[in-house]
Amino acid sequence: MSTPLLSVRDLCVEFSTERGFVRAVDRISFDVMADETLGIVGESGCGKTVTALALLGLVPSPPGHIAGGSIKFAGRELVGLPEAELRTLRGRDIAMVFQEPMTALNPVFTIGSQMTDVLRRYRGLTRRQARAAAVELLATVGIQAPATRIDEYPHQLSGGMRQRVVIAMALSCDPKLIVADEPTTALDVTTQAQVLEQIVKLQQQFHMAMILVTHDLGVVAETCHRAFVMYCGRIVEKAEIGTLFSHPRHPYTAGLLRSIPRVGQHEKEDLAVIPGMVPDLLHLPPGCRFADRCPRRQARCEESIPELDGGNDSRARVACYDPH
Amino acid sequence: MTALLEVSDLKKYFPVRGGLLRRVVAQVKAVDGVSFTLETGKTLGLVGESGCGKSTLGRVILQLQKPTGGKVVLAGEELTSLGPQRLLEMRRDMQIVFQDPFASLSPRRTVAQTIREPLDVHHIGTRAARNRRVEELLHVVGMRPAIMDRYPHEFSGGQRQRVGIARALALNPKLIVADEPVSALDVSVRAQVLNLIAALQREHGIAFLFISHDLSVVEHVSDHVGVMYLGKLVETAPAKEIYRDPRHPYTQALLSAVPVPDPQRKSRRIVLTGDVPSPMNPPPGCPFHPRCPKVMAVCSQVAPPFVDVGSADRPHRVACHLYA
Numbered sequence: 001m002s003t004p005l006l007s008v009r010d011l012c013v014e015f016s017t018e019r020g021f022v023r024a025v026d027r028i029s030f031d032v033m034a035d036e037t038l039g040i041v042g043e044s045g046c047g048k049t050v051t052a053l054a055l056l057g058l059v060p061s062p063p064g065h066i067a068g069g070s071i072k073f074a075g076r077e078l079v080g081l082p083e084a085e086l087r088t089l090r091g092r093d094i095a096m097v098f099q100e101p102m103t104a105l106n107p108v109f110t111i112g113s114q115m116t117d118v119l120r121r122y123r124g125l126t127r128r129q130a131r132a133a134a135v136e137l138l139a140t141v142g143i144q145a146p147a148t149r150i151d152e153y154p155h156q157l158s159g160g161m162r163q164r165v166v167i168a169m170a171l172s173c174d175p176k177l178i179v180a181d182e183p184t185t186a187l188d189v190t191t192q193a194q195v196l197e198q199i200v201k202l203q204q205q206f207h208m209a210m211i212l213v214t215h216d217l218g219v220v221a222e223t224c225h226r227a228f229v230m231y232c233g234r235i236v237e238k239a240e241i242g243t244l245f246s247h248p249r250h251p252y253t254a255g256l257l258r259s260i261p262r263v264g265q266h267e268k269e270d271l272a273v274i275p276g277m278v279p280d281l282l283h284l285p286p287g288c289r290f291a292d293r294c295p296r297r298q299a300r301c302e303e304s305i306p307e308l309d310g311g312n313d314s315r316a317r318v319a320c321y322d323p324h
Numbered sequence: 325m326t327a328l329l330e331v332s333d334l335k336k337y338f339p340v341r342g343g344l345l346r347r348v349v350a351q352v353k354a355v356d357g358v359s360f361t362l363e364t365g366k367t368l369g370l371v372g373e374s375g376c377g378k379s380t381l382g383r384v385i386l387q388l389q390k391p392t393g394g395k396v397v398l399a400g401e402e403l404t405s406l407g408p409q410r411l412l413e414m415r416r417d418m419q420i421v422f423q424d425p426f427a428s429l430s431p432r433r434t435v436a437q438t439i440r441e442p443l444d445v446h447h448i449g450t451r452a453a454r455n456r457r458v459e460e461l462l463h464v465v466g467m468r469p470a471i472m473d474r475y476p477h478e479f480s481g482g483q484r485q486r487v488g489i490a491r492a493l494a495l496n497p498k499l500i501v502a503d504e505p506v507s508a509l510d511v512s513v514r515a516q517v518l519n520l521i522a523a524l525q526r527e528h529g530i531a532f533l534f535i536s537h538d539l540s541v542v543e544h545v546s547d548h549v550g551v552m553y554l555g556k557l558v559e560t561a562p563a564k565e566i567y568r569d570p571r572h573p574y575t576q577a578l579l580s581a582v583p584v585p586d587p588q589r590k591s592r593r594i595v596l597t598g599d600v601p602s603p604m605n606p607p608p609g610c611p612f613h614p615r616c617p618k619v620m621a622v623c624s625q626v627a628p629p630f631v632d633v634g635s636a637d638r639p640h641r642v643a644c645h646l647y648a
Binding site for chain 1: 373374480482483511512513514515518519522523537540541543544567577579580581582583584585586587588593595596598599600
């Protein structure tokens with residue numbers, strides 16, 4: 001098997017708050033291959049966005065810091081790398097797409113000037129070459145009339161178009177890895193469908209690796225090859241996308257899948273519910289973090305944390321003492 | 325069966341002012357001639373993308389905003405022409421649950437004060453009786469009365485939304501407008517709140533106008549579904565019907581755009597081109613015609629009539645020239 005492009009081992013991210021230290025990401029490990037899309041799924045506060053930020057060296061510090069573990073990208077260790085080196089890496093090899101495109105674009109510059117900045121700086125193009133390249137990129141992400149759109153300001157574009165521009169900017173230096181944090185969450189369903197279709201197409205066309213962070217299981221099912229589910233800073237299950245949805249093994253994954261209403265299955269009866277709520281990260285139980293909401297809880301679940309284990313199968317793993 | 329709520333040709337236009345003299349230079353037709361009826365104890369789900377006017381419609385029905393034209397009849401009483409005194413009395417019968425449980429609860433009031441407020445405003449019962457009613461309401465929404473004297477910041481999103489629902493229930497309303505009540509909640513908590521709403525409806529016979537952009541949620545809770553586009557209803561039908569046999573091309577595209585949490589099912593997706601036009605300058609004829617995959621010559625000239633394509637007991641109405 002080929003070596004992974006990105007290899008994360010025992011990553012821990014901590015934040016200091018007024019009420020004490022919070023470990024938002026707790027000893028997580030995963031690999032991303034050079035041409036696959038990996039999904040990170042979970043509910044708010046589970047640590048999925050912090051994981052994405054940590055990969056890019058963007059955890060706000062203070063209050064946060066990487067408290068341990070390693071992030072290897074193309075054989076190079078990123079944890080502890082000086083900011084200047086991280087910055088070149090971020091523009092060129094790893095790109096990021098954020099949830100809200102308006103915050104990623106500068107409102108006082110045209111999209112053209114923002115795009116050519118990146119192209120001239122990292123690809124060393126002249127002004128004229130950069131402009132031509134930017135027009136081409138806008139066309140690649142499906143923007144109509146790119147030669148006129150390039151001179152418009154972000155506020156003149158719709159939400160879907162802005163997100164396409166952000167994706168075009170992310171693509172501009174032929175990155176090896178794109179980290180997309182909820183890229184379609186702020187968009188309407190019909191626009192979301194357009195953008196998702198584009199993302200899948202581009203990932204295949206450019207042979208990039210992609211990490212897609214989302215709370216939407218539907219989005220994961222339609223775009224990712226593999227995914228892992230996070231709960232309270234830990235990975236609870238990791239699997240191929242088909243397996244994850246057809247045979248979820250962790251009670252949390254199974255519960256999540258049962259609790260979403262699906263279009264076309266109209267039954268006006270109660271949805272399956274995961275009782276209770278996510279525990280406070282400041283007061284985590286000593287054992288499995290899902291234990292007090294879990295229908296399969298046993299005595300030892302409350303004593304120690306089950307490790308992510310798949311026996312002989314390295315592709316599918318679950319952190320549970322009594323998985324499905 | 326009698327209709328609890330009858331809305332006919334309801335309009336809400338917002339003036340757009342411009343120029344030196346702040347003259348009205350244009351109008352945003354947020355709600356443009358909407359008619360429907362809602363029966364006692366039933367739920368009408370209203371779906372549409374952002375800016376389609378669904379929230380404005382909810383507010384105009386409750387007279388939180390004055391309509392520009394049209395009628396709203398609740399329990400035989402025409403609301404748009406009522407004086408302030410009578411309108412205040414009518415408000416007992418109609419309540420609202422807002423989207424964001426963080427913004428809709430006052431941070432300076434305890435849970436008990438918030439839930440008791442409608443009772444105080446309408447001078448219902450003695451102080452002791454009101455407090456007993458608050459306890460009862462907390463019990464109904466599945467919260468312990470012990471939390472009465474706590475403040476909203478101490479609760480999670482799902483718990484706050486329960487408080488918002490308890491407040492809406494305080495006066496035993498006949499109609500509740502729920503404007504995206506679960507959109508701010510995580511999947512596992514969302515199912516809890518949806519089940520609560522369903523249970524309340526069964527036990528108290530309350531009619532709901534359930535506004536949401538999430539088609540799967542709307543399908544799950546609704547008896548009837550209405551689809552809005554640019555201020556107009558384009559299709560209404562029984563919930564089962566509209567998902568099994570959507571007639572309007574917009575409804576078809578909207579349904580096919582929802583990401584399905586099942587990687588095996590390759591969806592036959594209708595991806596729309598372009599964006600929703602500005603409601604300030606809607607296209608002539610059918611508002612959907614510039615994006616419609618089945619557009620005909622007549623569509624850009626004449627607005628399609630709202631015709632019934634269902635049977636006598638299962639009305640299915642659609643505004644499209646394909647069926648006219």
